[in-house]
Amino acid sequence: MRDFLELAVSAAASGCVYGLVALAYLLIMRPTGIVNFAVGEWAMLGAFGAYVASSVVQLPYAAGVAAVLLAMVAAGWLTERIAVRPLVERGAPVLAPILALLGMLVVFRESISLMFSPDPYPVPYAFGFGRLELGPLAGSYQSFFIIAVSLVVFAATWLFFERTLAGKCFEAVALNRRAAALMGINLARVTTLSFAAGAAVAGLAGVVAGANISAHYLMGVPLAIQGFTALVVGGVGRVEGALLGGLLLAFAEQLTIRYAPIPAGYAQGVPFLLLMLFLLLRPTGLLSARERSG
């Protein structure tokens, strides 16, 4: 039992990271319909940003994170300007920006590999390395930090969509782009904002996860797959689905490694298997998008 609770905390932390990546997808997919597979590279950029902020510039942790998030907003804006805006303006099919973003994925990854050696780079812990016991739950400081940060981000996103006018604009665009445009919502601005917000959330995932896995130029694609799996498992339409999917995926992975009588290497296959099964059998995910009236 003790063993399980220890595992539960670390699984919940990984689940929150997957959830954040899933949220980054979601923020962009909802209003634009674009699956941005480069979110994993954004997380990679975030992790490298945290390394540079702490080890090169030697900023305090909070200032470093703030600087990284600002840089990520810029990166998201730039990504949209280069690989999305010209295509949307031309009226290209939605697959065109998706493919262009695959190109951007390679550009991000290879730019980092050009600037850094292929070694892992250390990313700082928020509160150093230590162990916290909360009643029966025990885990590293960083695990609890990841869970807390993710809950705040998810709560804020949820409130944004449910309680603010700007959030409703995103919703309206998600439901019907043409009607939203007729209502005077600036589609181009919503698209830009969604990329900026997606990049910030993905970058944050990279910053907090990087402490455990270090920054490496190849870390993006696995995170992109895990995040998308979380999204598909939880349900593509909903903010809370992204978190739920992330948690389920992380628990499935960790329980497989810990308890399933198969070679540990096969546990790497869990997200792929889940992704395939959900896409084929239940493409709406566990929580389907809420029915909305007219």
Added chain:
Amino acid sequence: MKAAARWAGTALVLSAVAFLLSPYYNDVYRKLLLWITLALSYNFLFGVCGQIAFSHFTFYGIGAYAVVILIFQLGLPLPVAIVAGTALCALVALAAAIPSTRLEGFYLGLATLALAQLFIVVLNEGGTLTGGTGGLANYRLPKVFGFELSGPRYTVVIVLLLIGTFALLARLDHSWFGRACRAVRDNPEAAAAMGVNVARTKVIAFAVTSALAGAAGMVYAFVDNTVNPPIFGLENAFLLLFMVIVGGAGRHAGAVAGAVFLFLLPFVLSPLIGHHHVLVFGVLMVAAIVLQPRGLIGIYDELRRRIA
């Protein structure tokens, strides 16, 4: 008959080249021919039929591993192994295609991406059967009718594979089937109204092109006389997509141009930027989609029009 003569002539010329090249350039030439072969079949799936899949190298890998395992671990004779390997590829392709071609747009891409990654996990964990992360090596192509196929003579086998793939795809393309594929790509609802069975068309296109990738994989198995997991991973699947898009998706000439261009580019670039040519691939991919969606072949068309 005229078409047959043209194919035969092309095969002859491409084969003759192999006998003029040094062993090193023969190896480069073989890889180039294989990339062109794969780009042609992938173009039919992605460019002609509009299905985005990342499993092309998975089927290439299934073909390669299957033929090696069947011959050297199960002791089957080469012809039997080739037939069984092709059947296996077609079967796996059908099993993958029937459920997954229902997925719209990029979701097919993600499902096949998961399949591709799963394949790598299985290869890495396959123990002595697949050789794990090191793959299988130290085997040689058995004699074919008492004839040893090595050096430039094996390059001829690859030329025949390329010409066979090209001829088959060209025939399909210039028929009701090719038109049905393009119709499904351009407007599935209108295609159905014209009598095209959309689901069946997608499944056939996926299965045929995947089986062609499998056949190419069987030929590849004896190029380096080793098969190992990274060759069949996502990196090459992305590169194949980039080749087809940069060359000009939907046209055979585009696939050939893209494969030749992106394959040869690193040889030109390596003195300048070392092994960072992949960055250039990414930039070219974005530039092609944003600035020139018809790819290299579109630029060529434009130039020809201006000169004429």
Added chain:
Amino acid sequence: MSSGAVLLEVRSLTKRFGGLTAVSRLDFDLREGEILGIIGPNGAGKSTTFNLIAGACAADAGEIRFAGQSVLGLPPHRIAARGIMRTFQHNRPFGGMPVLENVLVGAHTRFRSSLWRLVAGGGTAEEERQRRRAEELVDFVGLGGLHGADVGTLSFGQGRLLEIARGLAGEPRLMLFDEPAAGLTPGELERLAEIVRGIAARGIAVLLIEHDMRFLLPLAQRVVVLNFGAKIAEGTPQEVRRHPAVMEAYLGDAAAL
């Protein structure tokens, strides 16, 4: 005028969307070589009727028989194979193919060579034959000279003509037109009416869903009027024009009649 055998029989056709009955117990017949128009105010169920016949949506009750056999619930591609071809109200060309290739897609169900034959290099004679037929059809609708044109360069009216040629390539016994007059100039309307008459003269049954009565009434031999999903009148254009229920349904829109 319409002396051909009955080709299409629609009986008690019903379709509901939630609580709304879009088509309610609809009956009508259509003969070979006949031009039948279905009219009605917005939301009368015209489009739903069209989609039910074309197989684009499934009926809740009733029967559709074509050439004596039920086609109810068949998917669109099987309906096309039976000999029912259609046009789309908002033109839906295959953008990546030139005009002639678009028309050849319409002939899809007419090809007999198997995939194996194609791979073996066969089927070229059939391909040539269909290509010549497609060329004739392109000329018939008045797009001669545009065989190799990129469909993106066609005007809206030319696109509508392409839709018709593409449908005819399937050698239909019944041709369905979804609001064919929408968006056309007066000159194009005249040309369209001529083409529709030419199609019927070949013995092909024609069913038009139409909003524009100034176009439809002179063209159709018989008219079915729908309102709120139900048939409120049926007859020759002259009879329908004077029908009290029709006058009532179109009240306030009298100019349209």
